[in-house]
Amino acid sequence: MQNQVTQKDPALKKRANLRDVAKAAGVSVATVSRVLNEPGIVKRDTLEKVQKAIADLRFVPSAAARAINSGRTRFVGALVPTLDNAIFARFLAALERRLSEDGLSLIVSTTESEPAVEAIKAKGLVDIGAEGLIVTGATHSDEFHSLLERTMIPTIITSYFDGTNPLPTIGYDNKAAAQLALQHLIELGHRQITVVHGPVHNNDRTLARLSGLRSVHWEGQFTTVETDISLRGGAEAAVRIVGNSAKTDAILCLSDVVALGVLFGLQSKGISVPEEISLMGLDDLPSSAVAVPSITTVHLPVSRMGERAAIALARWISTQERPEAEMLEAKLIERNSTIRNETLQK
Incomplete structure (x- = not known):
């Protein structure tokens, strides 16, 4: 013993x-x-x-x-649809890095793009002492807005710009970003364009991008294909496009993740990009620059958005001064996946 x-x-x-x-x-x-x-x-x-x-x-x-x-917890909460998309990972990394410089910590919750889930998780963050919130997109539930009215917690909208919104928005013009992509394909002479996008349910960013495309007046036409925002979703969309009897000379994806999946799907069917069809994305993820061919896209300044949102929220918390809305510029990144229409192999 x-x-x-x-x-x-x-x-x-x-x-x-x-x-x-x-x-x-x-x-x-x-x-x-x-x-x-x-x-x-x-x-x-x-x-x-x-x-x-x-x-x-x-x-x-x-x-x-x-x-x-x-009387301070010194942390803020961020509510994002998912962590599976690299664009949110880049945004959150910049957000956390800049918040830490002001002595603030970050707690992240995912919402699955469901307003009811977002409202519940926002309340949970407030209940444990969040001093401010960062949210994605401009569309939220009545329960969420009621929470903000009761608590008066500083809250900033990101990934969306709307200077008339009651809450400060720090992001980009989604309509203009999509129009920039479409205009590039139009200038290359493309007239039969298929637009591949993610689910529109509860996603005001995708709806705004589609609205922007539909407001462009041009001589051609585009059709739309909805799919999951994933590599698999893009590959499946490519198979559907190839199987469609309608002629397509360019594919515009409203997400780089989907564009990369479409590229894989086209290559699996023996279709060469850009020799047989031009391909374009929107986001400018790091993978787009190293794909073969590298993917033409529209750069969305998500890292800068994270930094600007962190600065604005930290200042709002410390001084009680509500920040102004801030629009960040999207820009065209031309690479090897698009060529002029007349050079396509018919």
Whole structure:
């Protein structure tokens, strides 16, 4: 039978608290709190004593305790449709990086593009102390808007620009971005264009892009194919397009993820891009630049959008000044997947 342990292992000692630090440094609890929250106003010798006690006791400040003392949690919430799309990953990386410079942390929740889910998760973020919210798109449920009215929590809309929206929008003009892509294909002489897009249900960005395309006056025509925003969705759309008797000389995808899937689907059917058909995307994901052929696209400034949203929200939280709407410019990125219509192999 093993000997019973009669002495506690020092490693199992309870976590040091604010009072332990104050006792070790010979100061008051209030002084330790000032060292943690406003070190610039503490005398140097006192600061050094407290910092030494913190190091010796391996004291780690409790975020909950700090929130009680300061009235701040110092985190914000971001609500995005999914983490599967690289465009949201790039946006969130820039958002978190810039927020951290202002001493703010980020908690991310996914909504599956369902307004009811978004409202529930937004309430959950508010309930645990979020100081601000970042949301995707301009269309939200009545429950979500009611939450914002009750709490008056600073909230910024991204991936969408609308200067008339009651909430600040920091994003791009989705209509104009789609029109920029279509205009490029028109200038290349394409007249029979198939537009491949993701689900329109609860997606105001896709609806805005389609609206922008339909408002362009030109001599040709386009048909639309809806599919999942994924490589598989793009590949399946390509098979449908190839099997359609209608002639297509260019494919415009309203997402680079879908465009890459379409490229794979066309290649699996022995159809060469751009020799037999031009292909264009919209987003400018890193994969588009290294695809073979590289994919012509429209660059959406999602990283800059993350930075600008972080700056605006941090300032709103600290100063209570509501930011102005901000439109970020989309631009054409011409690569190797598009050529002039008259050079296509008939």
